[in-house]
Amino acid sequence: MRISKRFWILGALSASVIALTGCNKKQAESQNEILIGEYGSLTGATATYGQSTHNGIAMAVEEINAAGGVLGRKIKVITEDDAGKPEEAQTVVTKLINKDRVSSILGEFASSNSLAAAPVCQQSHIPMVSHGSTNPKVTQVGDYIFRTCFIDPFQGQVMAKFAWNTLKVKRVAILRDIKSDYSMGLANFFKQGFESMGGQIIADESYGQGDKDFNAQLTSIQSKNPEAVFVPGYYTEVGLIARQARKLGIKGPLLGGDGWDSEKLCEIGGEALNGCFFSTHYSVDDTSSAIQNFVAAFKKRNNGSLPDAIAALGYDGAKVLVDAIRRAGSDNPDSIRIALTRTKDFPGVTGAITLNENRDAVKPAVVLEVKDGKYAYKETVTP
Amino acid sequence: MSLKRWLYIPVILIVLGLLQWACSALLLDGPIRQGPYYYQILILAGINIILAVSLNLTNGVAGQFSIGHAGFFAVGAYVAACISVYGGPGIHSLLGFMPGDAQGAALLVLAMIGGVLAAALAGLVVGIPSLRLRGDYLAIVTLGFGEIIRVLILNIEAVGGARGFIGIPKLSNFFWVFGGVVAAILIIRNLTRSGYGRALLSIREDEIAAQAMGIPVTRYKVMAFVISAAFAGMAGALFGHFTMYLHTNSFTFVKSFEIIIMIALGGLGSLSGAVLGAIVITVLPELFREFSEYRMVIYSLALILIMIFRPQGLLGNASLLGRKRGGK
Known part of the structure; x- marks a missing residue:
C-alpha cells in the first residue's frame, strides 16, 4: 500500500507540472507581434556569456517597444537556453524556427554553438544574426548567416594601424600562440598590415597555450631590440610574458587583441603591463554620448551593474536586426535577409556597423591602455 | 541461431524503413508544424539510448x-x-x-x-x-x-x-x-x-x-x-x-554523468530501464522549456523526486525486454 501511495504523489506532481506547462503555452500565443528567436548559454559553463547577451538584447527590445515597436507592431523575443552545448543549440534553433515560427534568430556568442545552429537557419531560410562569433567560418555557412562583430583578422590590422599611426614605432617583434587559431589569425594580419605601411617585423617567435616559461623566445626578441612587441594571445600567457619580458629588460609596450580582455590579466601580469595596449569591441569609458547614454540606461535597468562588451554586442545585434525588419517593411524572413545585406553605417554602441559582401560587420575597434590594473580608453580605430 | 530467428532481421529492416518514410513524410516535410523539432529530439533520444544501453x-x-x-x-x-x-x-x-x-x-x-x-x-x-x-x-x-x-x-x-x-x-x-x-x-x-x-x-x-x-x-x-x-x-x-x-x-565529463544518470534513473542493470532513462533524460529538459530560466531547477527537482520515490530506478531490476533477471 505504501508504494501505491507514493505513486499517487508522484502522479499528482507530474500532472501539476504538465498543467503548468500547458498554461504557459497558451499565454505565448499572440498574433500581432513580430517574433524573434534568441538562443544562448543561460546555464552551463559559459552562462555569463548568455546572460550578458540576454540583458543587452532585452534592453534593446524594451527600448524599441517603448517607442511604439516597429511597423506598428511590438517585438517579442523568445529566448531559449542551449546550456552551452552545440547539439542543444541546434535543437533549440530547430524549435524556435518550427514550433515558434520566429521571423529571425539572434545568437550565439560562442562560435562553436553558432556553427552548430547556423546550418539549421540556412536550410530553413531564416536569417541568423550572431553578435559575438568572431570565427570567420560562421558566416561562411551560407547567405542567411550574418554577424555584427568584427572577425579575428581585422583586429590584427587594427593594431598594425595603431602601432604605426599612434605609437609611431617602426621595428616590432611578434610573439604568437601557435596552438590558437585566433592568435595565428591576428599575428598574420598584423604582419601583413604593418609591413604594407612600411614597418619592419624584426622577429617572429611562437609559444604554445599552457606554456609557463618564455625566456628563450623573449631573449631572442630582446637581442633584436624592438620598439614594441605584438602578443596576440590569451590573458593567462600574456600576463606571464609581460612579467618575464620586463625582467629581461624589454622596455617597449606590448600590444594585443581582445583575448587580453579579462580582469585576470592584471592579476597575473601586475605592474609589468603598465603602458601596454590591446584592441577590443567597446569601452565603458568611451566619452562619446551614445556610449555614455547606453551605459547609464543599462546601469539603471540592471541595478547598477556595468554593461560588458558582450551585453553591448547583444544590444547592437538586436538593434541591427530590428532596423533590417523596419527597412524590409515586413517580417518575411527573405525580406529581412535582403534588408540585412544592405545594412550600412548603422549607429551602434560598438561603432558604426556596415555589413560587407561576406555578411561580416565592418566596424571600428577600440584600443585600451593598461594603467595600474585598470583599462583606460585610448582611441577608436576605424577599418 | 536457427533460420527462423534470422528472419527477424529483414522484418526489422522493413519496419525501420517504413518508419523512416513516415518520419520524413510526417515530421520533416509534412503537416506537423513542430515536426523537425520532434524529429531532432527523436534522433537525439535514439543516440542517448545507444549510449545508455551500452x-x-x-x-x-x-x-x-x-x-x-x-x-x-x-x-x-x-x-x-x-x-x-x-x-x-x-x-x-x-x-x-x-x-x-x-x-x-x-x-x-x-x-x-x-x-x-x-x-x-x-x-x-x-x-x-x-x-x-x-x-x-x-x-x-x-x-x-x-x-x-x-x-x-x-x-x-x-x-x-x-x-x-x-x-x-x-x-x-x-x-x-x-x-x-x-x-x-x-x-x-x-x-x-x-x-x-x-x-x-x-x-x-x-x-x-x-x-x-x-x-x-x-x-x-x-x-x-x-x-x-x-x-x-x-x-x-x-x-x-x-x-x-x-x-x-x-x-565533457558532464556528458558522461548524464549517461550514468540515465541508467541510474531507469534502474541500474535493467536494459529496458536504460532505454526508458535515456528517453526521460532527453525529453524532460525539452518539456520544461516553457519555464525558461527555472528549467534546469525543475529538471533537477524532478530527478531528485524520482530518486526519492524510486531509489531502485524507474524499472528497478525488472526488465520489459525479457524475463525477470535473477540476482538480488
Whole structure:
C-alpha cells in the first residue's frame, strides 16, 4: 500500500507540472507581434556569456517597444537556453524556427554553438544574426548567416594601424600562440598590415597555450631590440610574458587583441603591463554620448551593474536586426535577409556597423591602455 | 541461431524503413508544424539510448563503475567524421556507379565501422590495465581518459581543434539511428542472457566468488568494457553525421554523468530501464522549456523526486525486454 501511495504523489506532481506547462503555452500565443528567436548559454559553463547577451538584447527590445515597436507592431523575443552545448543549440534553433515560427534568430556568442545552429537557419531560410562569433567560418555557412562583430583578422590590422599611426614605432617583434587559431589569425594580419605601411617585423617567435616559461623566445626578441612587441594571445600567457619580458629588460609596450580582455590579466601580469595596449569591441569609458547614454540606461535597468562588451554586442545585434525588419517593411524572413545585406553605417554602441559582401560587420575597434590594473580608453580605430 | 530467428532481421529492416518514410513524410516535410523539432529530439533520444544501453553493460551488468563513456563517444564521433570528411571524395568516386543515396549509406556504414573499431580499440587500451583494479580506481582512470581524449582533440588541427569540426555530411537519419538502437539492444540483451552475461552478473555480485568458480574475471570485464565502448563509438558516428558539426563541448565529463544518470534513473542493470532513462533524460529538459530560466531547477527537482520515490530506478531490476533477471 505504501508504494501505491507514493505513486499517487508522484502522479499528482507530474500532472501539476504538465498543467503548468500547458498554461504557459497558451499565454505565448499572440498574433500581432513580430517574433524573434534568441538562443544562448543561460546555464552551463559559459552562462555569463548568455546572460550578458540576454540583458543587452532585452534592453534593446524594451527600448524599441517603448517607442511604439516597429511597423506598428511590438517585438517579442523568445529566448531559449542551449546550456552551452552545440547539439542543444541546434535543437533549440530547430524549435524556435518550427514550433515558434520566429521571423529571425539572434545568437550565439560562442562560435562553436553558432556553427552548430547556423546550418539549421540556412536550410530553413531564416536569417541568423550572431553578435559575438568572431570565427570567420560562421558566416561562411551560407547567405542567411550574418554577424555584427568584427572577425579575428581585422583586429590584427587594427593594431598594425595603431602601432604605426599612434605609437609611431617602426621595428616590432611578434610573439604568437601557435596552438590558437585566433592568435595565428591576428599575428598574420598584423604582419601583413604593418609591413604594407612600411614597418619592419624584426622577429617572429611562437609559444604554445599552457606554456609557463618564455625566456628563450623573449631573449631572442630582446637581442633584436624592438620598439614594441605584438602578443596576440590569451590573458593567462600574456600576463606571464609581460612579467618575464620586463625582467629581461624589454622596455617597449606590448600590444594585443581582445583575448587580453579579462580582469585576470592584471592579476597575473601586475605592474609589468603598465603602458601596454590591446584592441577590443567597446569601452565603458568611451566619452562619446551614445556610449555614455547606453551605459547609464543599462546601469539603471540592471541595478547598477556595468554593461560588458558582450551585453553591448547583444544590444547592437538586436538593434541591427530590428532596423533590417523596419527597412524590409515586413517580417518575411527573405525580406529581412535582403534588408540585412544592405545594412550600412548603422549607429551602434560598438561603432558604426556596415555589413560587407561576406555578411561580416565592418566596424571600428577600440584600443585600451593598461594603467595600474585598470583599462583606460585610448582611441577608436576605424577599418 | 536457427533460420527462423534470422528472419527477424529483414522484418526489422522493413519496419525501420517504413518508419523512416513516415518520419520524413510526417515530421520533416509534412503537416506537423513542430515536426523537425520532434524529429531532432527523436534522433537525439535514439543516440542517448545507444549510449545508455551500452554503458549499462559495464556499469549495470558487470558492476564496473566507468565514468568516461563520453570519451568513447567522442572517439567514435571524430574518427567516423574523419573518414567521411577526408575519405568521402575518394569513396564517392570509387562508388560512382551507385545512386547518390546508396553512396551516402555506404559512406556512413564505413564511417560507423571506423568509429566502432576505434572506440573498441580505445576501450581495450584503457580496459586492460585498469580493469585489473577494483572499485574506485576504474572510475578515476575512465574519468581521466575522457578528459585526455577531449584535450587531445582540442589540439589536433585536422579535426578543427578548439574551433570544432565542420563540414560533416548529414548521413544519419531515423533508419540508421534506430537500426543502431535495435542492434545495441538485441546484442546486449542476448549477451546478458548468455552464459557470458551470467558470468558478468556473478562478477558484479562477488568478484572473489566468481574467480573461485573459475571465471576469468579480468578477461570478462575487459570484454564487457570493449563492447560497451564499441557501441558508444557507434553512437558517436551517428551523432556526428546528424549534427554535421562536432565540438568538444559535447563530450565533457558532464556528458558522461548524464549517461550514468540515465541508467541510474531507469534502474541500474535493467536494459529496458536504460532505454526508458535515456528517453526521460532527453525529453524532460525539452518539456520544461516553457519555464525558461527555472528549467534546469525543475529538471533537477524532478530527478531528485524520482530518486526519492524510486531509489531502485524507474524499472528497478525488472526488465520489459525479457524475463525477470535473477540476482538480488
